[in-house]
Amino acid sequence: MASLPPKHPVQQGTADAAGGADAHHHPPKGLLRWVLTTNHKEIGTLYLLFSLLMFLIGGVFALVIRAELFQPGLQLVQPEFFNQMTTMHGLIMVFGAVMPAFVGLANWMVPLQIGAPDMALPRLNNFSFWLLPVAFTLLLSTLFMPGGAPNFGWTFYAPLSTTYAPPSTTFFILSLHIAGISSILGAINIIATILNLRAPGMRMMDMTLFVWTWLITAFLLIAVMPVLAGVVTMMLMDINFGTSFFNAGGGGDPVMFQHLFWFFGHPEVYIMILPAFGIVSVIIPTFARKPLFGYASMVYATASIAILSFMVWAHHMFVVGLPLVAELFFMYSTMLIAVPTGVKVFNWVATLFRGSISYEPAMLFAIAFVILFTIGGFSGLMLAISPADFQYHDTYFVVAHFHYVLVPGAIFSIMAAVYYWLPKWTGHYPHLRLSQWHFWLSVIGVNLTFFPMHFSGLAGMPRRIPDYSLQFADFNMVSSIGAFMFGLSQLLFVVIVFMCARGGEKAPAKTWDGAVDLEWTVPSPAPLHTFETPPQYRPAEADH
Amino acid sequence: MWNTVKSVLAAFFGVQRESRRRQDFTSGKPISFILVGILMGILFVVVLIFIAMQAAK
Amino acid sequence: MRKWHVWMTAGTLLLSGELSLNGKLQAAGWNMPVGVTDISREVHSLHMTIFWICVVIGVVVFGAMFYSLFRYRRSKGAQAAKFHEHTTVEVIWTAIPLLILIGMAVPATATLKKMYDASEADLDVMITGQQWRWQYSYLGEDVNFISSLATPREQISGDQERGENYLLEVDQPLVLPVGKKVRLLMTSDDVIHSWWVPELAVKQDAIPGFVNENWVRINEPGIYRGQCAELCGKDHGFMPVVVQAMEEEEFDAWLAERKSAASEEAAGADREWKLDELMERGEQVYGSICAACHQPNGAGLPPTFPALAGNQALLDDREHHLDTVLNGVAGTPMPGFRTTLSPVELAAVITYERNAWGNDTGDVVQPSEIAEQLAE
Numbered sequence: 001m002a003s004l005p006p007k008h009p010v011q012q013g014t015a016d017a018a019g020g021a022d023a024h025h026h027p028p029k030g031l032l033r034w035v036l037t038t039n040h041k042e043i044g045t046l047y048l049l050f051s052l053l054m055f056l057i058g059g060v061f062a063l064v065i066r067a068e069l070f071q072p073g074l075q076l077v078q079p080e081f082f083n084q085m086t087t088m089h090g091l092i093m094v095f096g097a098v099m100p101a102f103v104g105l106a107n108w109m110v111p112l113q114i115g116a117p118d119m120a121l122p123r124l125n126n127f128s129f130w131l132l133p134v135a136f137t138l139l140l141s142t143l144f145m146p147g148g149a150p151n152f153g154w155t156f157y158a159p160l161s162t163t164y165a166p167p168s169t170t171f172f173i174l175s176l177h178i179a180g181i182s183s184i185l186g187a188i189n190i191i192a193t194i195l196n197l198r199a200p201g202m203r204m205m206d207m208t209l210f211v212w213t214w215l216i217t218a219f220l221l222i223a224v225m226p227v228l229a230g231v232v233t234m235m236l237m238d239i240n241f242g243t244s245f246f247n248a249g250g251g252g253d254p255v256m257f258q259h260l261f262w263f264f265g266h267p268e269v270y271i272m273i274l275p276a277f278g279i280v281s282v283i284i285p286t287f288a289r290k291p292l293f294g295y296a297s298m299v300y301a302t303a304s305i306a307i308l309s310f311m312v313w314a315h316h317m318f319v320v321g322l323p324l325v326a327e328l329f330f331m332y333s334t335m336l337i338a339v340p341t342g343v344k345v346f347n348w349v350a351t352l353f354r355g356s357i358s359y360e361p362a363m364l365f366a367i368a369f370v371i372l373f374t375i376g377g378f379s380g381l382m383l384a385i386s387p388a389d390f391q392y393h394d395t396y397f398v399v400a401h402f403h404y405v406l407v408p409g410a411i412f413s414i415m416a417a418v419y420y421w422l423p424k425w426t427g428h429y430p431h432l433r434l435s436q437w438h439f440w441l442s443v444i445g446v447n448l449t450f451f452p453m454h455f456s457g458l459a460g461m462p463r464r465i466p467d468y469s470l471q472f473a474d475f476n477m478v479s480s481i482g483a484f485m486f487g488l489s490q491l492l493f494v495v496i497v498f499m500c501a502r503g504g505e506k507a508p509a510k511t512w513d514g515a516v517d518l519e520w521t522v523p524s525p526a527p528l529h530t531f532e533t534p535p536q537y538r539p540a541e542a543d544h
Numbered sequence: 545m546w547n548t549v550k551s552v553l554a555a556f557f558g559v560q561r562e563s564r565r566r567q568d569f570t571s572g573k574p575i576s577f578i579l580v581g582i583l584m585g586i587l588f589v590v591v592l593i594f595i596a597m598q599a600a601k
Numbered sequence: 602m603r604k605w606h607v608w609m610t611a612g613t614l615l616l617s618g619e620l621s622l623n624g625k626l627q628a629a630g631w632n633m634p635v636g637v638t639d640i641s642r643e644v645h646s647l648h649m650t651i652f653w654i655c656v657v658i659g660v661v662v663f664g665a666m667f668y669s670l671f672r673y674r675r676s677k678g679a680q681a682a683k684f685h686e687h688t689t690v691e692v693i694w695t696a697i698p699l700l701i702l703i704g705m706a707v708p709a710t711a712t713l714k715k716m717y718d719a720s721e722a723d724l725d726v727m728i729t730g731q732q733w734r735w736q737y738s739y740l741g742e743d744v745n746f747i748s749s750l751a752t753p754r755e756q757i758s759g760d761q762e763r764g765e766n767y768l769l770e771v772d773q774p775l776v777l778p779v780g781k782k783v784r785l786l787m788t789s790d791d792v793i794h795s796w797w798v799p800e801l802a803v804k805q806d807a808i809p810g811f812v813n814e815n816w817v818r819i820n821e822p823g824i825y826r827g828q829c830a831e832l833c834g835k836d837h838g839f840m841p842v843v844v845q846a847m848e849e850e851e852f853d854a855w856l857a858e859r860k861s862a863a864s865e866e867a868a869g870a871d872r873e874w875k876l877d878e879l880m881e882r883g884e885q886v887y888g889s890i891c892a893a894c895h896q897p898n899g900a901g902l903p904p905t906f907p908a909l910a911g912n913q914a915l916l917d918d919r920e921h922h923l924d925t926v927l928n929g930v931a932g933t934p935m936p937g938f939r940t941t942l943s944p945v946e947l948a949a950v951i952t953y954e955r956n957a958w959g960n961d962t963g964d965v966v967q968p969s970e971i972a973e974q975l976a977e
Contacts, residue, residue, distance in 0.1 A: 024743040079835045147904050153832045160792040164934045205569045248810020254793060300555040307585055320806045323812035326719045328596035335702045342698045352669040354682040378655035387712040388648045388803045391633050394830040459630040460799040462830045465838030470767045471630050522591040544887045559691040599710045
């Protein structure tokens with residue numbers, strides 16, 4: 001593990017204008033160095049490795065699900081354990097894999113892209129990372145508790161998650177609290193960094209889209225994580241202290257749980273996709289060698305999506321029996337989200353138009369993101385039509401929809417980011433041939449897995465069932481084959497990343513010829529300390 | 545004031561001219577944008593509720 | 602002129618393609634069913650409209666994208682242009698989706714309003730979700746029964762060949778008359794369930810403490826199958842919904858028959874029952890109501906679902922046993938069955954639990970005893 005992160009030429013003092021390293025720093029050696037580090041690059045690496053580990057664990061849970069669903073009937077696991085797997089898969093992927101991966105990328109790249117020496121609050125940064133292993137060890141330990149792990153889905157609707165929940169639910173609540181604190185602290189740090197530590201001469205409007213989307217995401221995080229904390233605390237009270245927030249028998253309201261959860265949950269969805277928009281908006285111009293089309297609109301559309309995300313939560317609840325007016329309100333507001341999202345897609349396409357396009361692995365993933373995310377957007381538009389949602393709701397059509405926006409959406413953007421910035425982190429290009437194999441296997445695997453789910457959902461298969469009637473058998477078999485293909489090809493990703501950390505073709509400071517942002521002015525690998533003397537920011541040529 | 549409203553509207557719509565955005569970011573005060581943004585957000589919700597109520601009749 | 606012609610032809614081809622494609626997808630179970638109610642037809646047509654809108658937008662956007670990806674390859678010497686803004690174009694491509702969406706919202710609103718109008722129903726049925734079965738009460742008709750999964754366990758485990766309606770078959774379907782407006786009132790005794798029949802385009806959550814309203818007017822007689830759509834615990838995948846729609850006269854006859862059976866059942870509470878009679882009836886009730894949690898062999902699934910076999914707390918205290926079954930245990934998944942089951946069924950199942958799996962207490966609980974307790 002200690003050998004993996006970039007071998008920073010820390011004490012060598014690379015005499016570079018941007019990366020003046022100081023020689024008086026002697027960080028602790030070995031494992032303790034990682035526990036105590038306050039360096040944004042090391043913490044970024046920790047976040048990314050943690051997220052990779054969680055991605056693999058969550059992936060194994062997904063494969064348990066897909067293996068059971070390979071054929072009708074119960075073969076491998078019992079329904080109780082199946083429900084634990086769906087729950088843990090969702091929780092681990094959302095809170096353990098996607099969110100920490102984005103925070104890790106922000107840790108590494110936000111200071112480098114704005115010319116800051118580090119995050120604004122380095123010790124807080126260390127603390128927010130180390131909360132995560134605690135939270136997820138606690139969460140995973142519930143699998144070994146009597147009564148098993150939480151089994152009520154990642155949306156944990158009450159009263160299934162309160163009165164009818166296994167005893168381990170209290171531990172699940174505690175772990176969500178810890179993970180939530182970590183997210184809030186991380187968000188505060190990112191906002192403080194972006195607002196205060198930009199290089200002299202860099203105005204807000206000079207920031208890259210990645211920094212912009214993360215700034216907006218951080219505000220979303222601060223706005224909604226306390227709501228999550230509130231709702232799980234109410235669950236805690238219901239379970240352990242005899243209150244009846246969500247218990248109809250005691251005068252409580254199970255529907256209120258869903259309102260609270262989705263008031264958190266819908267912005268949460270955008271927390272998992274806005275940074276992805278930012279990454280893709282940085283990568284596509286680089287490899288199209290052309291400035292991002294409609295930079296201003298991209299920023300505004302991001303803000304617009306963020307604002308709308310607070311007004312659409314009840315579209316997750318179209319079948320709970322909302323009053324007609326509410327149903328219409330949430331249908332209209334949800335349909336409106338398609339507009340700024342459409343603007344983004346059009347702008348990416350317009351950036352490609354009349355560019356000079358090359359197909360490095362990062363670009364392949366970014367292009368796949370645009371196409372497959374748009375397919376997820378289309379099914380999202382269909383789901384917004386409330387009368388039709390009565391048929392789609394809680395079926396595999398929904399599963400297909402959100403996996404299209406999360407896997408070839410969020411996850412592909414993270415992979416694109418890794419391929420884009422790995423040379424900056426390690427000083428080496430990732431192995432080209434293997435990266436291409438990884439890309440094509442992932443793209444084929446992902447579509448094999450999730451495209452048939454549209455059909456099984458429309459044909460009537462509810463989600464979260466361990467066994468299904470015979471007419472869904474073919475779709476499920478294809479999905480399972482695709483899932484194993486996708487899952488196994490991620491091992492290739494792990495190999496590529498570790499190989500790249502150990503060696504490979506040397507990358508220059510400006511790794512990609514079309515890259516313009518500040519991080520490409522520091523050497524590759526980036527020394528442990530960069531921009532200790534703030535760079536004078538000169539707006540890129542594109543800005544004139 | 546009217547310029548601020550127009551900029552916030554542009555943000556809601558998601559399209560803005562580079563030159564106007566540049567102007568907003570150099571001459572505008574953040575607090576006025578935030579206040580107008582919140583007010584127009586509320587207005588937007590009210591209008592949408594009104595439309596939904598009319599449609600539900 | 603020529604161009605228009607080409608477009609028209611392409612449009613016609615696309616449209617006919619849609620029709621035949623749609624037909625094929627339907628037959629193979631790849632698409633949303635058209636269903637057997639006016640509402641389900643409207644929902645299906647909304648679904649297809651928005652689908653084709655997405656397809657058209659997708660063709661345009663992806664077309665432009667793939668054209669760019671192919672045409673402007675660097676390997677073919679493409680030189681990058683410098684433009685990065687065009688306000689008019691941006692306004693246009695923001696406004697067009699907005700107009701399409703408004704066009705889509707109008708018919709969706711109209712359909713939604715129809716779906717919400719449950720007034721002037723000819724028949725009211727109360728649907729109560731329970732872990733993991735449905736209870737149907739015909740309000741004002743004294744007909745009330747439980748509908749649970751009928752697929753044998755041997756088929757689930759694979760020891761027996763799976764039937765055509767595997768997991769979509771129940772012991773007693775909900776019977777509804779054709780052509781009548783039936784109001785469906787939904788609630789739940791425990792967690793949230795969701796009652797869904799795709800062919801009827803009805804999906805509604807059954808929520809404890811709430812009564813939701815929906816309605817259906819079925820056009821064609823037949824058997825329509827669906828499932829619980831909201832995760833409701835262990836056997837969420839094993840609580841199907843089956844609706845049998847029949848002509849009105851047939852339905853009236855069925856209802857009359859159910860009514861007389863119900864009064865017979867009520868009369869049974871007055872007489873003295875023998876142990877083996879109760880055991881036989883009790884085994885039946887236990888199998889359809891209790892076995893999902895407490896298991897067919899009474900071993901339960903501790904710690905959530907305690908064992909009944911050798912459960913001294915119950916066996917030593919008869920009153921406690923009666924109280925548990927009648928009123929449930931607060932704060933646990935155990936519901937009370939005082940309103941769900943008849944006195945005969947309650948007496949039978951308690952007697953069965955006290956004598957099966959080696960419990961052998963020899964206790965007999967008489968229906969009359971239960972009826973007395975219920976009357977209190």
